Amino acid sequence: xRKLANEELPRLTVNEFKTADKIPIxxxxxxxxxxNNVGSVFRTADAFRLEAIYLCGITGKPPDxxxxxxxxxxxxxxxxxxxxxxxxxLNDLKQSNYTVYAVEQADGAIxxxxxxxxxxxxxxxxxxxxxxxxxxxxxxxxxxVIEIPQxxxxxxxxxxxxxxxxxxxxxxxxxK
Amino acid sequence: xRKLANEELPRLTVNEFKTADKIPIxxxxxxxxxxNNVGSVFRTADAFRLEAIYLCGITGKPPDxxxxxxxxxxxxxxxxxxxxxxxxxLNDLKQSNYTVYAVEQADGAIxxxxxxxxxxxxxxxxxxxxxxxxxxxxxxxxxxVIEIPQxxxxxxxxxxxxxxxxxxxxxxxxxK
Numbered sequence: 001x002r003k004l005a006n007e008e009l010p011r012l013t014v015n016e017f018k019t020a021d022k023i024p025i026x027x028x029x030x031x032x033x034x035x036n037n038v039g040s041v042f043r044t045a046d047a048f049r050l051e052a053i054y055l056c057g058i059t060g061k062p063p064d065x066x067x068x069x070x071x072x073x074x075x076x077x078x079x080x081x082x083x084x085x086x087x088x089x090l091n092d093l094k095q096s097n098y099t100v101y102a103v104e105q106a107d108g109a110i111x112x113x114x115x116x117x118x119x120x121x122x123x124x125x126x127x128x129x130x131x132x133x134x135x136x137x138x139x140x141x142x143x144x145v146i147e148i149p150q151x152x153x154x155x156x157x158x159x160x161x162x163x164x165x166x167x168x169x170x171x172x173x174x175x176k
Numbered sequence: 177x178r179k180l181a182n183e184e185l186p187r188l189t190v191n192e193f194k195t196a197d198k199i200p201i202x203x204x205x206x207x208x209x210x211x212n213n214v215g216s217v218f219r220t221a222d223a224f225r226l227e228a229i230y231l232c233g234i235t236g237k238p239p240d241x242x243x244x245x246x247x248x249x250x251x252x253x254x255x256x257x258x259x260x261x262x263x264x265x266l267n268d269l270k271q272s273n274y275t276v277y278a279v280e281q282a283d284g285a286i287x288x289x290x291x292x293x294x295x296x297x298x299x300x301x302x303x304x305x306x307x308x309x310x311x312x313x314x315x316x317x318x319x320x321v322i323e324i325p326q327x328x329x330x331x332x333x334x335x336x337x338x339x340x341x342x343x344x345x346x347x348x349x350x351x352k
Binding site: 001002003004006009011012013014016017036040043044045046047048049070072073074077102104105106107108109112113133134136139140142144145148150151152153154155156157158160161162163164165168169172 | 177178179180182185187188189190192193196212216219220221222223224225246248249250253278280281282283284285288289309310312315316318320321324326327328329330331332333334336337338339340341344345348
């Protein structure tokens with residue numbers, strides 16, 4: 001099996017990306033501390049051609065050297081907006097008819113493998129701070145909570161990894 | 177919806193993890209440069225209770241401050257082994273009847289959503305260097321190649337994110 005060279009991959013140009021249909025998902029980062037994590041989320045959002053990333057509170061925003069080092073150009077393609085507080089982002093999303101899901105371990109959470117999202121509807125998925133997770137106020141203001149089932153000792157995936165897992169699961173459903 | 181406190185999560189102790197049944201998957205890291213990525217892969221392997229991680233070539237190994245900072249204790253639970261070269265790891269795995277999958281963009285790759293792996297069999301999944309990906313010699317020596325379909329401008333997910341996505345997909349199949 002021969003590895004494909006970069007020029008053999010069906011990669012979009014920046015302009016093609018900008019005008020292409022997007023998967024109707026907005027990623028909301030609730031006070032994410034690590035700029036590497038933010039950069040990595042930009043790459044994931046580029047890979048699966050998501051609508052946008054909403055950066056909230058202490059979450060860093062472009063232009064930023066650390067973010068760009070990890071994002072590898074994806075800050076030039078993926079739409080993003082900054083909000084002083086995550087609750088402002090949620091109010092904005094609800095006014096635009098997005099259904100808001102928080103990714104957390106919570107009472108009444110839906111396990112990711114059981115999630116049924118109508119991908120013709122617009123969804124926003126909130127991921128939280130590396131230590132504190134998604135704030136309780138944001139969990140309470142969300143329409144539902146999604147949990148990634150885990151069976152180890154920590155129950156604490158890296159936040160950029162969690163974004164990858166949840167987005168992949170929804171991306172597959174959107175493609176069907 | 178109320179967030180669960182850490183003591184409410186059904187987390188295993190280190191000893192329980194050591195003796196618990198594992199998902200029969202070994203992650204092979206082929207010359208991964210970033211110690212943060214290695215630490216993050218340890219956390220993912222803990223979360224989904226994988227068999228082991230094989231660290232190869234320039235890939236860092238515990239004890240290491242940077243790895244442990246990201247792994248948050250998962251280096252104490254997840255089994256790992258170091259190999260000077262990735263091909264040594266592959267030979268070891270094949271002698272133990274593991275089927276070896278490389279994650280790459282290659283001619284004849286199976287898209288992740290189409291992968292059918294018998295989770296009663298033992299599988300090893302190889303992930304490559306941040307810049308070069310999995311080496312062509314390792315791709316050639318693998319039993320099959322798995323590709324994560326991507327529709328953006330980069331076709332280059334972070335390696336820890338790729339591990340999360342592939343492991344999640346196989347974990348779901350193993351649980352069924």
